[in-house]
Amino acid sequence: MANLDFIYNRKSVRQFKDTKIPKEDIVELLNAATYAPSPKHQQNWHFVVLQNKDIINEMADIVTKSHEKIGQLAKDEKDFKRHMSVINYYTCFKDAPVVVLVYSCEYKMIEYKILKQNNAPQEVIDVLVSPQSAAQGIGAAVENFLLAATEMGYGTCYMTGPTHAKAEIEKLIGFEKEGYELMSMISLGVAQDNTPAQPPRKPLEDVVTFID
Numbered sequence: 001m002a003n004l005d006f007i008y009n010r011k012s013v014r015q016f017k018d019t020k021i022p023k024e025d026i027v028e029l030l031n032a033a034t035y036a037p038s039p040k041h042q043q044n045w046h047f048v049v050l051q052n053k054d055i056i057n058e059m060a061d062i063v064t065k066s067h068e069k070i071g072q073l074a075k076d077e078k079d080f081k082r083h084m085s086v087i088n089y090y091t092c093f094k095d096a097p098v099v100v101l102v103y104s105c106e107y108k109m110i111e112y113k114i115l116k117q118n119n120a121p122q123e124v125i126d127v128l129v130s131p132q133s134a135a136q137g138i139g140a141a142v143e144n145f146l147l148a149a150t151e152m153g154y155g156t157c158y159m160t161g162p163t164h165a166k167a168e169i170e171k172l173i174g175f176e177k178e179g180y181e182l183m184s185m186i187s188l189g190v191a192q193d194n195t196p197a198q199p200p201r202k203p204l205e206d207v208v209t210f211i212d
Contacts, residue, residue, distance in 0.1 A: 006147055007147060007150075009150055010150040010198075011155075011195075011196075011197070011198035012156070012158065013189075013191040013192075014088075014089070014092035014095070014157050015092075015095060015191065015192040016096045016155060016189030016192060017190040017191070017192055018097070019189065021154070021188060021189060025152060025154075026049060026098060026188070028148070028152070029145050029149055030047055030049075032147075033144045035144060036137070036140035036144045038137035039107055039134075039136065039137050040107075040108075042107060042137065044107055044134050044137050045102065045103065045137065045138055046102075046104075046177055047100050048100070048101040048103065049098065049099075049101075050099040050100070051098055055172065056094055056096070056099055057094055059094075059169055059172055059173075060091040060094035062168045062169060062172060063090055063162045063164075063165045064090075065165075066164050066165035067083070067084070067087050067090055067091075067164070068084075068087075070083065071083045071084050089159075089161065090159065090161040090162050091162070092187065093157070093159065093187040095187075095189075096187035096188055096189045097188070098187070099185055099186070099187055099188070100145070100186040100188060101173070101175075101182055102142060102182070102184045102185060103175075103177065103183060104134050104135070104138045104180065104181065105134070105179045105180045105181075106134060106179060107134035107137065111128055112128060112129065138183050138184065142158055142184060142186060145186060146158060146186070153190075154189065155188075155195065156186055156188050157186065157187045159185050159186070159187070160183070160184045162185060163182055163183065163184065163185075166181065166182040169182060
């Protein structure tokens with residue numbers, strides 16, 4: 001049986017040592033990410049690597065302010081507290097020596113063009129785009145990155161929550177690539193000792209159906 005420890009040992013790490021990550025290791029992880037499958041092999045990803053602690057900290061401040069602003073819109077105290085209770089999960093990247101911002105461009109579908117040109121009903125169009133193929137391609141690339149990092153002895157955390165401040169983040173880092181937008185981010189570093197254990201998974205029988 002194959003050794004899949006690099007899968008089973010992966011967990012979200014939010015506490016990092018102040019250890020510099022060699023550029024060649026970062027490049028190796030990014031290369032692994034680009035070997036992920038992508039719909040129609042469009043490879044619709046782009047990665048921005050941040051190592052400047054001042055920028056990372058400012059980005060955390062931006063996310064905090066955006067999170068608080070959303071929280072103020074809550075209609076009751078329960079929703080407000082629930083929203084604010086996760087803020088540390090949205091900003092934990094500030095403790096990482098490396099943050100990778102993951103961008104995506106639109107997934108181009110010839111089926112979409114054909115159906116639109118023939119005035120297909122909106123419900124047909126909705127079914128076509130519902131798999132969110134662009135996001136699925138990005139997710140596959142991120143997973144390759146996370147698993148490779150585990151194999152190389154690093155800790156990571158995959159986050160989409162901070163993207164509610166994507167406009168401000170993109171302005172801060174000054175990155176522009178036509179047709180691309182921020183989808184997620186990955187914090188990367190050497191994990192602190194005794195970080196929280198991986199949470200339990202649902203029983204396989206709850207999430208799997210065999211059809212013979």
